[in-house]
Amino acid sequence: MFAGNLQQEVTPPDGPGPFDARQRAAELVPLLRERAAQAEQLRQVPAESVKDLRASGLIGMVSPERFGGTGPDIDTAFAVSFELGRACGSTAWCYAVWTAHNWWLGHFPERCQEEYFATGPDTLFSGALNPANSTVERVAGGYRVSGRWGFTSGVDAADWVMVACGASPEERLWMLLPRTDYDIADTWFAIGLRGSGSKDVVARDVFVPEYRAINPNRAGDSDRTGWKLHQRASYRAPLKVFNEWALAAPVIGMAQGVVDEFTARVRRASGPRGAHSAALQLRLAEASAEVDTARTLHRAGVREILDRAEQGGSFPSIDRARYLRDASYTVNLCVRAVNRLYEASGARAIMDAEPIQRLYRDVHAASHHAALSWDTAAERYGRQALGLGD
CATH class of the missing domain: 2.40.110.10 (Butyryl-CoA Dehydrogenase, subunit A, domain 2)
Known part of the structure; x- marks a missing residue:
């Protein structure tokens, strides 16, 4: 079973009745896509988008239930990040950060959690x-x-x-x-x-x-505050094993956005840059396979962590290094995919109005985050696998 089960029903803060997180995220995609250029101009997430994210219930849903969270674990927020990243990389990145942070709060002393969540589960x-x-x-x-x-x-x-x-x-x-x-x-x-x-x-x-x-090195490990307070599977795992997965999730969405945009562009085109181009077909096939692989690897890694935590298992150093390796590798795959498609997108792809260049830049910017450095992750895993320690 993969993580990121978006069929889980949660209750939005703005009215009664269940909703499907997949549907709610999908409903936001057109709005966020329309505002993506505005987000770049403002150099921050537009206030309207923050308001919509809060009203959707997608931010508060993974907060601890005793403070208004509605039940899904952190893997559902990761899967929502996949969806939102297709529309606006910056908004998806901030969504991923905000939701991961509200999950982190569950590890803090109870008094801190009460103070922070006094303004609601979608506090940021x-x-x-x-x-x-x-x-x-x-x-x-x-x-x-x-x-x-x-x-x-x-x-x-x-x-x-x-x-x-x-x-x-x-x-x-x-x-x-x-x-x-x-x-x-x-x-x-x-x-x-x-x-x-x-x-x-x-x-x-x-x-x-x-x-x-x-x-943070003790939270969820020798410090079991989160588990004692919330009895949720993710709080039985070390806090830091989720960090890289949280940041990688929106990057996979951004790369999917490039695949979507490239596909639409080629379908609209005619002649040598149209759908009958074997060269473009091959590039699309390989890039989409890389993004699909990144998503599958992400889901499988997070699912393994949650299953192990639910069973009360341990997290030895070699596995922690492997999780870091795999999360970083998903981003490495996304960089390859967007490079391959951007290179074949023609002169128009360099224009500011074209979504493909924005998402391409966003993927590359995200890949520079220290937590997603492939070289660092690869070296750490290699040292562990060869018995050299960290």
């Missing part, structure tokens, strides 16, 4: 997890934090931000800050994912109470 927070330009000091009751963090996707729509602090992975802490405790620096001028609004955030000598901090 962005995250900045590179601690290089930050300082943290232990004080009574918590921490004093200062720093500047980059690549904070979806920050304009969020009421909270999570930042990473700590001199080493062993000392790493993720800390949640309310909107009043940080400033947004408008630094997001990028080649792709322009609408993600991944700007810098700045905090100056902010107090963070202890209950708003976790060690």
Whole structure:
């Protein structure tokens, strides 16, 4: 059985009755496609799209049920990301980040969860997890934090931000800050994912109470807070085994969007660039196979994690390295697919008005995320497989 079962029924926040997550995501695709150029111009997800995502119930559905979530586990959000990515890469990226973050919140101390979800299951927070330009000091009751963090996707729509602090992975802490405790620096001028609004955030000598901090390397592992509070399969797995899968999911959707657009373009064309071109048929076949393979690998990997967690199984280092390898490889496949189709798309594909060039840029931008680096993931797996450790 594959993960991402979109047939699960959930209840939207704006009215009674069940709805199908697949149907609701599909309903949003035309709207998000129409607003994709606007998202690029604004350099953030349009407010109307944020409102529609919230009203759809697709953001809040994977939040813990005790705080208004409606039951699906995180794999359903990944599958929704597949769908939304076909329309607007930036919006799908932010959706994937926001929903993964609300799942992360389930690992935080109960008091933090109550404070955060007081405004509803579709409350949003962005995250900045590179601690290089930050300082943290232990004080009574918590921490004093200062720093500047980059690549904070979806920050304009969020009421909270999570930042990473700590001199080493062993000392790493993720800390949640309310909107009043940080400033947004408008630094997001990028080649792709322009609408993600991944700007810098700045905090100056902010107090963070202890209950708003976790060690991500222990969450879901030696720290079982999420499982104790929510009894959901995903909270029996280490938090960090889902990180790369969350980011890879919208990239697969973006690559599918390129396949869709290329197919439509070739069908409309005539002559040597039309549907009878054997060269274009071959490119479409190989690229679509790569995207289908990426989606299948993603679903199978996430399903394995959830099944193992549900059974109370362990997650040895070799398997964690394999999950990272496979999630990164799905993105590697997507990059190959969009390159192959963009190269054959002709001169018109370079125009700003053409969706294929935007999605092509978005896939490449996403592939540069540190968590999706194929070389890093491949080396880590190779070392584990050869008995050399991390």
